[in-house]
Amino acid sequence: MLTFSIEEYQERVTQTKQRMAVEGVDVLIITDPANMNYLSGYNAWSFYVHQALVVFIDESQPYWIGRGLDANAARHTTWLDEEHIHPYADNYIQSMVRHPMDFVCDLLKEHKREHKTIAVELDAYYFTAQCYLRLMNGLPNATIVDGTNLVNWIRIVKSDTEIDYIKKAAKISEKAMQVAFDTINKGVRECDVVAGISYAQISGMEEYGGDYPSIVPLLPTGKKTSACHLTWTDETFNEGSPVIIELAGCHNRYHSPLARTAVVGQPTQELTKLGEVVVEGLNEALDTVKPGVTCEEVEAAWHDSITKNGVEKESRIGYSTGLNYPPDWGEHTASLRPGDRTVLEPNMVFHMIPTIDLGYIGMEISESFRVTETGYEKLADFPQELHVKPNIRLA
Amino acid sequence: MLTFSIEEYQERVTQTKQRMAVEGVDVLIITDPANMNYLSGYNAWSFYVHQALVVFIDESQPYWIGRGLDANAARHTTWLDEEHIHPYADNYIQSMVRHPMDFVCDLLKEHKREHKTIAVELDAYYFTAQCYLRLMNGLPNATIVDGTNLVNWIRIVKSDTEIDYIKKAAKISEKAMQVAFDTINKGVRECDVVAGISYAQISGMEEYGGDYPSIVPLLPTGKKTSACHLTWTDETFNEGSPVIIELAGCHNRYHSPLARTAVVGQPTQELTKLGEVVVEGLNEALDTVKPGVTCEEVEAAWHDSITKNGVEKESRIGYSTGLNYPPDWGEHTASLRPGDRTVLEPNMVFHMIPTIDLGYIGMEISESFRVTETGYEKLADFPQELHVKPNIRLA
Numbered sequence: 001m002l003t004f005s006i007e008e009y010q011e012r013v014t015q016t017k018q019r020m021a022v023e024g025v026d027v028l029i030i031t032d033p034a035n036m037n038y039l040s041g042y043n044a045w046s047f048y049v050h051q052a053l054v055v056f057i058d059e060s061q062p063y064w065i066g067r068g069l070d071a072n073a074a075r076h077t078t079w080l081d082e083e084h085i086h087p088y089a090d091n092y093i094q095s096m097v098r099h100p101m102d103f104v105c106d107l108l109k110e111h112k113r114e115h116k117t118i119a120v121e122l123d124a125y126y127f128t129a130q131c132y133l134r135l136m137n138g139l140p141n142a143t144i145v146d147g148t149n150l151v152n153w154i155r156i157v158k159s160d161t162e163i164d165y166i167k168k169a170a171k172i173s174e175k176a177m178q179v180a181f182d183t184i185n186k187g188v189r190e191c192d193v194v195a196g197i198s199y200a201q202i203s204g205m206e207e208y209g210g211d212y213p214s215i216v217p218l219l220p221t222g223k224k225t226s227a228c229h230l231t232w233t234d235e236t237f238n239e240g241s242p243v244i245i246e247l248a249g250c251h252n253r254y255h256s257p258l259a260r261t262a263v264v265g266q267p268t269q270e271l272t273k274l275g276e277v278v279v280e281g282l283n284e285a286l287d288t289v290k291p292g293v294t295c296e297e298v299e300a301a302w303h304d305s306i307t308k309n310g311v312e313k314e315s316r317i318g319y320s321t322g323l324n325y326p327p328d329w330g331e332h333t334a335s336l337r338p339g340d341r342t343v344l345e346p347n348m349v350f351h352m353i354p355t356i357d358l359g360y361i362g363m364e365i366s367e368s369f370r371v372t373e374t375g376y377e378k379l380a381d382f383p384q385e386l387h388v389k390p391n392i393r394l395a
Numbered sequence: 396m397l398t399f400s401i402e403e404y405q406e407r408v409t410q411t412k413q414r415m416a417v418e419g420v421d422v423l424i425i426t427d428p429a430n431m432n433y434l435s436g437y438n439a440w441s442f443y444v445h446q447a448l449v450v451f452i453d454e455s456q457p458y459w460i461g462r463g464l465d466a467n468a469a470r471h472t473t474w475l476d477e478e479h480i481h482p483y484a485d486n487y488i489q490s491m492v493r494h495p496m497d498f499v500c501d502l503l504k505e506h507k508r509e510h511k512t513i514a515v516e517l518d519a520y521y522f523t524a525q526c527y528l529r530l531m532n533g534l535p536n537a538t539i540v541d542g543t544n545l546v547n548w549i550r551i552v553k554s555d556t557e558i559d560y561i562k563k564a565a566k567i568s569e570k571a572m573q574v575a576f577d578t579i580n581k582g583v584r585e586c587d588v589v590a591g592i593s594y595a596q597i598s599g600m601e602e603y604g605g606d607y608p609s610i611v612p613l614l615p616t617g618k619k620t621s622a623c624h625l626t627w628t629d630e631t632f633n634e635g636s637p638v639i640i641e642l643a644g645c646h647n648r649y650h651s652p653l654a655r656t657a658v659v660g661q662p663t664q665e666l667t668k669l670g671e672v673v674v675e676g677l678n679e680a681l682d683t684v685k686p687g688v689t690c691e692e693v694e695a696a697w698h699d700s701i702t703k704n705g706v707e708k709e710s711r712i713g714y715s716t717g718l719n720y721p722p723d724w725g726e727h728t729a730s731l732r733p734g735d736r737t738v739l740e741p742n743m744v745f746h747m748i749p750t751i752d753l754g755y756i757g758m759e760i761s762e763s764f765r766v767t768e769t770g771y772e773k774l775a776d777f778p779q780e781l782h783v784k785p786n787i788r789l790a
Contacts, residue, residue: 001628011567043625044622044624044625044626044723045610045611045613045624045625045626045628047722048520048610048623048722048723048725067626067710068709069623069710069711069750069752070622070624072619072621072622072752072754073622073624073625075620075622076619076625077625089709090709090711090732091712091732091734093710093711093730094725094727094730099518120524121528122523122524122525122528123494123524123525123666124523125443125521125523126520126722127523127524128518128520128522128523128524129515129517129518129522129526129527130517130518130519130520130541130543131518131521131523131528132527132528133517146525148525160490163643165757189598189604191597191598191599191604191605192598192604194597195593195594195595195596195597195605196506196594198590198593198594198597199590199591199593200590201590202586202589202590202593202627203584203586203587203590204629208588208629209584209585209586209587209627209628209629210586212611212626215440215443216440216607218440222715224467224471226467227439227465227467227468227471228464228469229439229440229441229464229465229468229471230438230439230440230468230472230606231438231439231440231606231607232597233396233527233604234603234604251463277663314463314484314485315462315463315485315488316488317463318484326721326722327440327442327443327521327721327722328443330443332489333790335488335489337486339486355464357464357467359467381696
């Protein structure tokens with residue numbers, strides 16, 4: 001069930017160990033499910049219990065640690081041999097006395113690494129404070145340092161196979177957005193529109209299937225468009241109501257996000273103007289993208305564009321994306337925002353999502369793009385405009 | 396957009412403060428999205444950035460803390476007044492210098508709580524090690540103690556409105572499982588079956604819509620049925636292949652999970668027998684359920700039943716469920732397993748999922764149930780058997 005060649009996984013481990021060497025790290029404990037997948041292939045919905053991948057700088061295979069009943073998932077989805085699959089007993093689960101990180105401590109002691117410099121992902125999803133305290137307690141002679149985003153920064157430049165998966169995801173995102181546009185209408189329930197989006201996301205294309213995106217479709221409507229992370233309700237769409245649709249296609253855990261705004265019936269002049277401002281700013285920012293440009297320079301083009309149009313906006317306008325698991329499809333590395341001096345390189349992939357929120361109404365029109373040798377390539381091909389749905393269904 | 400009365404939220408806060416008093420806690424910092432929702436109503440897909448709800452023992456309203464662009468989501472979904480909604484600036488997001496917990500420290504100092512006993516959810520999702528270290532650093536004079544599961548234990552007994560939502564979710568789970576049974580067939584892709592399940596989950600019923608379950612449909616097939624947390628692929632079903640379907644209905648963030656096993660074509664004798672053993676054990680365990688019985692006594696009935704049938708199994712057979720967010724619909728309190736002496740009370744809700752895994756094949760047939768005054772009530776009404784799909788589609 002490997003989705004990459006063993007050589008590609010091994011190359012990723014080699015890059016990880018090189019970075020560990022630079023940082024003076026002997027052992028890296030990974031709990032971010034995306035990083036676990038990136039190095040080992042591991043892919044199951046088991047991140048609701050503690051699990052880890054442990055990289056020793058002087059060994060070629062990482063160790064998978066997880067719940068006993070997930071060991072077969074590791075056997076099915078990783079390139080690791082049996083000696084590197086270490087399941088813990090079920091009485092470690094949500095126990096008041098035992099913690100899975102105690103089991104990790106035991107593994108490190110068994111391999112005589114308890115005096116080493118050990119990096120952990122201090123601010124990664126699923127690496128709780130208790131994980132940290134248990135490691136500190138169980139390994140009093142270790143030097144524990146921060147390895148947050150160490151693997152994420154390796155993930156930022158994609159291989160050709162990764163780009164292929166992301167492009168496949170982009171086709172799914174187009175299909176899912178089209179379903180949204182086709183079904184949103186006066187009197188239709190929000191939940192029925194999202195059901196259709198989800199069907200398209202998971203079924204995918206005739207040639208290949210879809211995977212679950214790391215974020216469910218977001219669908220704020222009316223005044224709630226100024227609250228962009230709201231999900232749906234079972235209320236029906238009203239005439240004149242704007243709706244933001246943010247979704248992603250996903251294939252083999254790789255994402256291509258896409259956001260658009262639609263309106264049922266005729267938009268107000270204000271909404272139409274807002275759509276034009278966002279599209280203009282989006283494209284002026286996109287047009288700056290090429291290798292050698294920094295993330296903050298891309299954001300500055302957006303900022304100049306909207307300032308010219310009399311709009312202010314504080315939050316970042318984009319982030320690196322690709323492989324991920326819930327709750328996020330962002331990679332937590334480069335952001336398109338002031339102060340981020342990450343230099344763009346070919347095969348970096350970003351979701352540029354420059355929302356404008358006036359407090360009582362919001363607008364999102366986004367693009368996912370790949371940095372090419374000379375500029376950028378849009379991943380999805382979908383009209384960049386406020387989508388007007390004038391043919392309102394007769395009530 | 397409140398899904399409960401303000402009085403119900405206030406009662407929950409009162410119960411939380413009573414428990415804080417027993418534990419000697421002055422301030423409780425909550426990051427578990429389910430606990431945040433339970434006390435405030437807050438409901439948005441924003442838990443991919445740091446956010447918190449802060450309860451002061453001597454104040455009636457908790458404080459919501461989150462990203463600036465999510466403040467409107469707090470205004471739309473909570474019962475909190477404007478003074479209790481505290482958004483942080485966007486430059487706290489995934490920053491190397493600022494952390495949202497610094498902002499929490501500032502709030503506590505502003506309210507002169509920096510010398511108090513402060514409980515945090517040390518082992519909750521999204522309370523990372525970095526969150527803890529930033530609080531320790533920012534509040535050197537505070538006494539920081541463990542409040543993991545403090546609110547979860549209040550959630551374990553449901554109100555009548557909560558039970559109503561869970562029953563609505565159970566109807567959705569029946570509908571979604573029926574879609575799975577109707578569509579699984581030789582030559583059909585796994586992803587197309589899951590797409591249909593997801594449509595049913597989100598669309599819900601004619602009278603009310605569905606919400607996103609905290610876990611996507613799990614659908615291991617063939618030998619992979621011994622790896623119960625695998626998701627789907629785009630491969631097609633083969634004749635003779637077993638498939639496990641684990642899913643939940645969800646309404647207003649309340650879940651009713653359901654698992655079944657099906658087989659395309661005629662099952663082997665072994666698979667048929669395994670189905671009978673699981674159904675017998677499931678019902679013998681269910682028949683012990685009533686107020687006053689402990690969780691471990693319920694599991695013992697299952698254990699006796701399968702031992703009689705010559706099967707051994709180590710992991711727990713169930714857990715408390717209800718309100719939740721990804722990545723789990725379990726509540727992390729009571730488990731049906733040896734050593735858990737939690738006493739059953741009316742309006743507790745559990746998912747009993749006694750899987751058997753032979754290493755090369757697995758079987759799951761589950762029930763969600765409510766503890767009643769005298770016994771139990773099954774939440775979904777769905778045939779308890781290995782589902783045989785003999786009418787194989789002609790290839």
